[in-house]
Amino acid sequence: MTRQISLIGAPTDIGAGxxxxxxxxxxxxVAGLVPTLQAHGLQVHDLGNxxxxxxxxLPPVHGWRHLDEVVAWNQxxxxxxxxxxxxxxxxxxxxxxxxxxxxxxxxxxxHCRESGRKLRVLWLDAHADFNTSVLTPSxxxxxxPVACLCGHGPQALIEIGGxxxxxxxxxxxxxxxxSVDPGEKRFVHQVGLEVFDMRYIDEMxxxxxxxxxxxTLDDKxxxxxxxxxxxxxxxxxxxxxxxxxxxxxxxxxxxxxxxxADTGRLASLDVMELNPALDLRNKTxxxxxxxxxxxxxxxxxxxx
Numbered sequence: 023m024t025r026q027i028s029l030i031g032a033p034t035d036i037g038a039g040x041x042x043x044x045x046x047x048x049x050x051x052v053a054g055l056v057p058t059l060q061a062h063g064l065q066v067h068d069l070g071n072x073x074x075x076x077x078x079x080l081p082p083v084h085g086w087r088h089l090d091e092v093v094a095w096n097q098x099x100x101x102x103x104x105x106x107x108x109x110x111x112x113x114x115x116x117x118x119x120x121x122x123x124x125x126x127x128x129x130x131x132x133h134c135r136e137s138g139r140k141l142r143v144l145w146l147d148a149h150a151d152f153n154t155s156v157l158t159p160s161x162x163x164x165x166x167p168v169a170c171l172c173g174h175g176p177q178a179l180i181e182i183g184g185x186x187x188x189x190x191x192x193x194x195x196x197x198x199x200x201s202v203d204p205g206e207k208r209f210v211h212q213v214g215l216e217v218f219d220m221r222y223i224d225e226m227x228x229x230x231x232x233x234x235x236x237x238t239l240d241d242k243x244x245x246x247x248x249x250x251x252x253x254x255x256x257x258x259x260x261x262x263x264x265x266x267x268x269x270x271x272x273x274x275x276x277x278x279x280x281x282x283a284d285t286g287r288l289a290s291l292d293v294m295e296l297n298p299a300l301d302l303r304n305k306t307x308x309x310x311x312x313x314x315x316x317x318x319x320x321x322x323x324x325x326x
Contacts, residue, residue, distance in 0.1 A: 024289070027064050028106040028113045029055070031071035032099050035297075036091045037121025037164035040263030041079075042299030046307075047071055047116035049261075049298040053307035055116075058315050067111065072098045085155025086176060092121050092163045093178045099125030100132075100182050107133040107290065114314075117294035119263075120151060121163040123248045124170050128183030130246045130290050131171075135185065140243045143189065144235060144282065145196040147250040148266040150210050150217065157205035164295070165203075168194070172213065191215050195235040197278065198223070198253045201266045220268055228274040232281040245287035247317065250295045251310055259309055261301025272309075279316035288317060 031047030051068070059066050074095040078088060086092075099115060099122050106113040107129065115126045127143060134141045145151070145168060153165040154174050163170075163179075170179045172194075173187030180186050191213050200220040202210060210217065218231040239245060252262040255269035270278065282288055293314060296307055312320075 024110060024112045025064050026111040027059055027066045028109075028111045029066065029068045029116060030099070030102045030106070030113055031069075031116045032095065032118035032122050033071050034074055034077065034095050034122070035119050036075070036077050036088050036095055037162055038119035038263055038295075039160055039162045040297065040300075041077070042297040043117060043119045043263065043295055044077070045298045046118055046296035049296055049301070049304055049307040050116050050293060050311060053304055053311045055311050055314065058311050059318060062315070062318050062320070064318065069102070072102055074098050082161025085158060085161055086163060087161040088163070089176055089178070095122060096125030096179065096182055100129045103129035103290065104132060112288070113290050115292045115294075117292060117296070119164040120147070120248075120250050120294040121167055123167045123292050123294065124179055125182060126290070126292050127171055127246060127248065128188040130244065131185070131188040132183045134244050141189075141193050142239060142243050142245050143194045144245070144247045145194060146198055146247065146253040146278070147196065148198060148201050148252045148269055149250070149264065150196060150199050150202045150206055150215070152210050152213075152215065153203060153206050154209070157203060157209060159203055168215075169209070197231060197235060198270055200268055223270065223274070228270065228277050229281070232278055236281060236285055239285055239287050243287055244289045245282070245285065246290045247282060247288060248292040248294065249313070251293070251306060252295055254309070259306045261297050261306030262295050263297045263300060264295070275313055276316055279313050280321060283317050283319050291317065
């Protein structure tokens with residue numbers, strides 16, 4: 023893992039159904055993300071926040087809300103993430119809502135094609151985010167990024183990374199899922215996404231789920247983690263717009279992050295959907311920083 027980290031703020035709630043995720047990047051900084059990472063010997067370059075169009079808060083058109091604005095934001099994220107990967111740094115995108123993963127992950131996929139690396143994406147989320155304009159109940163694009171990355175979405179979004187689709191569904195592992203819309207459920211099954219939902223985690227345990235999700239990684243694999251803060255149980259993480267009860271506990275989430283850290287393969291990260299407007303005294307941001315610290319090697323004891 024590179025010791026050079028780049029923080030890229032993407033302050034927008036353009037794809038969300040609730041306002042407030044635009045304040046997420048600043049809340050993560052206020053919660054001490056930079057000094058926390060520096061304490062692990064990492065060189066942190068905070069590149070500040072990207073700029074993009076304001077949120078017009080309009081109803082859907084042809085099944086998508088704010089498509090032009092979502093495209094603009096994702097193009098900005100794509101360019102910034104790709105540039106940092108080319109510099110040999112590990113980019114962390116501070117969201118913002120989860121539609122921004124289209125730009126982030128398409129940049130990672132492009133970098134992997136250019137450098138001849140394999141890609142594994144871990145999607146930590148309460149939601150599968152595999153809706154389309156036909157299936158969506160809301161038109162909010164933060165419910166569609168995985169579908170777009172797999173080639174099912176508007177042309178302007180699925181082409182951002184230069185190759186369509188950006189992702190082969192076989193490269194993806196979803197963890198913590200517990201809310202999937204009816205049409206989306208059928209589509210996830212049809213495409214064959216590998217999903218470790220909360221029932222699986224309840225029955226088999228987080229350790230077993232993560233062992234399978236991380237299986238077959240090697241030194242040619244780029245590991246990207248897309249962490250939606252609503253992955254966590256709302257009892258411990260209230261500061262998100264789309265809470266779903268029954269998520270991973272603090273210890274399950276820590277184990278998940280520590281097992282990712284143990285691989286030594288983490289090469290890019292999204293931290294998405296933190297909504298300070300719905301939080302309690304920045305509690306959710308502080309928890310997110312704590313978990314990101316575990317991704318970068320915080321552990322109770324020294325480990326080999």
